[in-house]
Amino acid sequence: MMASKKSAKASAAKHDSAKELYVGLIESEPMRRDLLETRKDALILLKRVEKTLLMREQRIYLEGELRKAVAQLSDEIDSVMSDLPELPKEPAPKKSDTPEAPSVTKAPKDTKQLSEIDRKLAEIDKRLADLQ
Amino acid sequence: MDMPVFVKIERYKESLSTLTKSKERLALARDLLERLEQIRSKQESEMHQLHQELAVIDSKIGELQELFRQVE
Numbered sequence A: 001m002m003a004s005k006k007s008a009k010a011s012a013a014k015h016d017s018a019k020e021l022y023v024g025l026i027e028s029e030p031m032r033r034d035l036l037e038t039r040k041d042a043l044i045l046l047k048r049v050e051k052t053l054l055m056r057e058q059r060i061y062l063e064g065e066l067r068k069a070v071a072q073l074s075d076e077i078d079s080v081m082s083d084l085p086e087l088p089k090e091p092a093p094k095k096s097d098t099p100e101a102p103s104v105t106k107a108p109k110d111t112k113q114l115s116e117i118d119r120k121l122a123e124i125d126k127r128l129a130d131l132q
Numbered sequence B: 001m002d003m004p005v006f007v008k009i010e011r012y013k014e015s016l017s018t019l020t021k022s023k024e025r026l027a028l029a030r031d032l033l034e035r036l037e038q039i040r041s042k043q044e045s046e047m048h049q050l051h052q053e054l055a056v057i058d059s060k061i062g063e064l065q066e067l068f069r070q071v072e
Helices: A002-014 A018-027 A029-082 A111-131 B012-071
Strands: none
Touching: A029 B012
C-alpha cells in the first residue's frame, strides 16, 4: 500500500491533468498489485463466509440427529417402564407428567413463527422445571 | 421399617437388552454433543477471523480510496 502511495505521488508529479493521473495510477504496477491483493482478500473472505454457512448446516444436521437419539432414548426408557408392574402405593406417572416428543421445527420464516417457537420454548422450560 | 420390594419384570431379557441399547444411544448422544461443541467453537473462531479480515479489507479499500481521491 505504501509503495502505491509513493508511486501515486510520483505519478502526480509527472502528470498534468487528473485524467492522465488516473490512467497512470491504474497502470502503475503497485496499484494493480494492491487491487489484486484486496480482491484476493475478498475472495478469501467469501470462502470463509461459505464455510460458516456449511458449519451452520452441519450443526442443524447434528442437532437433528441428537434430537432423534434423545427421543429414541426416551422411548426405550418408556418401554422398560411399561414392563414394570404397577405398584399400588406409587401409581405410574400421569400422562401429563411425561414430556411430549418435540416436534421437528423448520427454520422460522416470520415473526409470528418466531413467537410461536418462543412460546413452545417457554412451555418446554416450564415442563422441565416441573420435572426437576 | 423399609423393606426391599422385589418386583418381577415381565420381560426381563427384553428390558435388559433395551437398557443396553439405551447406553449405546446415550454414548451416541454424547458423541453428537461433543461434535456440536467442536463446531460451535470452530464457528466462533471463524467469526473472529471474519472480523479481522473485514478490518484488513476495510483498511486496504480506505487506502485505495485515498489514492483515488488524490486524483480528483
